[in-house]
Amino acid sequence: MFSFIGRGIFYIFVGSITMGWKWWRYTAGALIVLVGIGYVALEFVPSIEPPANMRDADQGWGAEQV
Structure with missing residues (x-):
């Protein structure tokens, strides 16, 4: 889902x-x-940027808590 x-x-x-x-x-x-099929096709379109919750951000679980 990410x-x-x-x-x-x-x-x-x-x-x-x-x-x-x-x-x-x-x-x-x-x-x-x-x-x-539309979502799979979006992976191969270079001009479409994934939303913030789908980006590689290596913050792990619970990163929003300080």
């Missing part, structure tokens, strides 16, 4: 397990998979 690829793989996984035999379940799962 990179575009990780978030995209998560959405692809959730979308694939959401798909079912009914058309509305298949449509919802396909939309989630498409969002996941």
